[in-house]
Amino acid sequence: MTYYNDLTNDDKRVSIFKEAIIEKAHGLTYDLGTGSGILAEIASKYSEKVYAFEINPLVIKRYTKGNLEGIENVSIIQADASTHTFEEIPDVVICEMLDTALIDEEQVLVINNILDYTKEDTIFIPKLTYDTIQVGFSNISHIVYLEEGRPSFKTYSNEIKYNQVDFSEKINPYFDKDIEINIIQSGTINSILITTYTYVTEELFTGPTPMLNPPLVIPVNETEVNEGDIIKLNLKYIMGGGLNTITANIE
Numbered sequence: 001m002t003y004y005n006d007l008t009n010d011d012k013r014v015s016i017f018k019e020a021i022i023e024k025a026h027g028l029t030y031d032l033g034t035g036s037g038i039l040a041e042i043a044s045k046y047s048e049k050v051y052a053f054e055i056n057p058l059v060i061k062r063y064t065k066g067n068l069e070g071i072e073n074v075s076i077i078q079a080d081a082s083t084h085t086f087e088e089i090p091d092v093v094i095c096e097m098l099d100t101a102l103i104d105e106e107q108v109l110v111i112n113n114i115l116d117y118t119k120e121d122t123i124f125i126p127k128l129t130y131d132t133i134q135v136g137f138s139n140i141s142h143i144v145y146l147e148e149g150r151p152s153f154k155t156y157s158n159e160i161k162y163n164q165v166d167f168s169e170k171i172n173p174y175f176d177k178d179i180e181i182n183i184i185q186s187g188t189i190n191s192i193l194i195t196t197y198t199y200v201t202e203e204l205f206t207g208p209t210p211m212l213n214p215p216l217v218i219p220v221n222e223t224e225v226n227e228g229d230i231i232k233l234n235l236k237y238i239m240g241g242g243l244n245t246i247t248a249n250i251e
């Protein structure tokens with residue numbers, strides 16, 4: 001599973017989460033979806049106790065244990081954090097199960113569950129994400145992540161913020177919105193680009209990194225547009241429901 005190596009080798013992703021954990025971790029810290037355990041390991045140096053939750057027993061055996069076993073104040077717990085009954089109230093919740101617009105991972109389901117077990121001043125790392133949209137032209141026929149500049153995407157609009165999710169509040173996973181978009185160049189559009197930005201803390205901010213929220217290109221009905229037009233796009237998806245829940249239509 002080189003996936004976990006790629007996650008731990010993404011220096012930009014790891015260093016911003018490390019900075020956040022050094023600043024915020026204290027008392028009882030939960031790391032939900034711990035994977036390799038890299039964030040729990042960092043948190044163990046700044047917390048009294050860390051519980052590292054991971055759903056996949058094979059991941060625990062192959063990756064988590066190697067990093068966390070032997071650290072006295074860390075316990076690994078195999079559990080589904082989206083349904084688990086937590087026994088203690090954490091001071092800090094780390095949950096890096098982010099994905100572009102929170103669609104293809106279980107971040108929202110897990111956050112909605114842990115919120116039944118937190119207190120007013122529990123700190124969430126990350127704190128919030130927001131999403132932007134652009135319309136443009138791309139040579140694609142299906143939904144695809146934009147990685148290392150591929151596929152190409154030529155934008156015909158400004159980048160518009162259309163959604164924000166704060167992890168200290170319950171989240172409605174059913175996203176459905178009509179979005180008005182200003183066209184800045186005439187031509188043919190056939191796709192949208194969604195980009196997700198993350199406030200890891202109130203001050204630590206990042207856009208996509210190689211393993212964090214790669215921008216998502218989604219096909220839409222081909223439409224001729226003119227500079228100055230305002231088009232209306234209906235965008236629907238289920239956060240945590242997977243990429244096949246996305247529909248995007250220009251009206």
Ligand SMILES: C[S@@+](CC[C@H](N)C(=O)[O-])C[C@H]1O[C@@H](n2cnc3c(N)ncnc32)[C@H](O)[C@@H]1O
Nearest residue numbers: 007033034035054055056079080081082096106
């Ligand atoms: C994107 S990886 C991130 C790993 C780690 N948080 C990090 O930053 O390196 C997400 C991890 O969450 C685990 N996971 C997914 N759904 C889960 C759930 N419902 N409960 C607990 N773990 C889950 C996956 O198996 C995977 O190891």
